[in-house]
Amino acid sequence: MPKFISKAPANSMLLGEHSVVYGYPALACALDQWIEIEWQARDDQALLIFSSLAQQSTTLSALECHPKLQFIGQACKAFQTQLLAQNHGWELRVKSQFSATIGLGSSAAVLAATLVGLNHITDAHYSKFELWEIGKAIIVDIQGRGSATDLAAALFGGVVYFQPPTADQRLKIDVLSINMDILLVYCGYKTPTAEVLASVAEHWQTQPEALQSLYQQMGAITKTAHQALSNQNLPIFYDSFRHYQCLLETLGVSDITLDFLVEQLRACPLVWATKISGSGLGDCVLAIGEVYSKHRPQQVSNALTEYCAESEILCNYQQIQLPISPLGTHIHSLTESH
Structure with missing residues (x-):
């Protein structure tokens, strides 16, 4: 059989x-x-x-x-x-x-x-x-x-x-x-997505136009990032993550623990961009390493938290680093x- x-x-x-x-x-x-x-x-x-x-x-x-x-x-x-x-x-x-x-x-x-x-x-x-x-x-x-x-x-x-x-x-x-490494750092707790969405809806119920504007900006940033990555315009691609994180903070889904982890990872020299991952109010922060190409292939895969100023703090959080699978x-x- x-x-x-x-x-x-x-x-x-x-x-x-x-x-x-x-x-x-x-x-x-x-x-x-x-x-x-x-x-x-x-x-x-x-x-x-x-x-x-x-x-x-x-x-x-x-x-x-x-x-x-x-x-x-x-x-x-x-x-x-x-x-x-x-x-x-x-x-x-x-x-x-x-x-x-x-x-x-x-x-x-x-x-x-x-x-x-x-x-x-x-x-x-x-x-x-x-x-x-x-x-x-x-x-x-x-x-x-x-x-x-x-x-x-x-x-x-x-x-x-x-x-x-x-x-x-x-x-x-x-x-x-694309050839790059992804690091996910788990903050230690999760909020169910339905609860996060309910929290967002309640927070913005009197400002529907402002909320719609936020979503439009998120969509525009994502389009820009895709175009930048397609054209190997990597500074703009990396910067898109910073802009998107700012919008997630404005939306109200990046809490004090996630903000702390984002700041810690931004200080790591091997991390090129970072933001929260998922719906927010818990779960993970995502960091990306350098994007490599056939013209500049990756020589060795270092831990993205290597050389971080506060690496011992980050070690207290569950984390996993993986390459992208083609x-x-x-x-x-x-x-x-x-």
């Missing part, structure tokens, strides 16, 4: 938090740590899922979703007709190289790996754009809202410029192959090296 692995990378938003929900563009990236799903065909109609989060046994004809495995379950439901036509079941084993604590887009990576695996086993031949559409519907069904920028980064790899579809804009996903979600057999 067939046996193979689908893999999807960790991912992180670079620019576009908050504004992307309202139709403005975002920049996100795939990172070189992976979610793997091992697929083994079975000679019955069962669907077995093994994960560190939960284990589930169900059938393809009466497919049920475990509350901790909703992204896998809903993806299987989207392919249920094709799966039933195969007249056999599947066993899925999910393995992750990274924890869900630091914001590495684990849900998007699991969903991407599942969708690409299902696309493969059913010979559906969906493009990655079509898989994104299916995945976006699943995210909205589970979470109530979501731009699915992280799903685009996981599917396509590299640095992704993501323009969400709106009434007057088509979906655009432009992929750049590869997005993909399939390979178990006989290949991985």
Whole structure:
């Protein structure tokens, strides 16, 4: 019976938090740590899922979703007709190289790996754009809202410029192959995104025009950063992060701990740009190292916190540094090296 692995990378938003929900563009990236799903065909109609989060046994004809495995379950439901036509079941084993604590887009990576695996086993031949559409519907069904920028980064790899579809804009996903390191520093706590959005709505309820202006500025900065990165105009690209962080502070989502970490990282000589990552009021601060090119390749990967004036303070915070992965979600057999 067939046996193979689908893999999807960790991912992180670079620019576009908050504004992307309202139709403005975002920049996100795939990172070189992976979610793997091992697929083994079975000679019955069962669907077995093994994960560190939960284990589930169900059938393809009466497919049920475990509350901790909703992204896998809903993806299987989207392919249920094709799966039933195969007249056999599947066993899925999910393995992750990274924890869900630091914001590495684990849900998007699991969903991407599942969708690409299902696309493969059913010979559906969906493009990655079509898989994104299916995945976006699943995210909205589970979470109530979501731009699915992280799903685009996981599917396509590299640095992704993501323009969400709106009434007057088509979906655009432009992929750049960029070589740089990303550092994420976890502040020690998180505020659920829904609570952050509710806080923003309450704070700005009497100033809707000013809030809309903030989102427009965020969108403009993200566009500028994408153009600068495409043209290797790196000073403008780096400076876009400083501008975006200022807008997030104005929005009210960069609290005292995040402000402190941003300032500490700005003082590090190997950090070229930094800002909060995610919706804010907790979670992570993101820092980027120098962008390299084929004309000036990276010689060695140093810790971005090396030579920081207060490196012992930063050591107290959970952190991870990863290079950008040029590869997005993909399939390979178990006989290949991985």
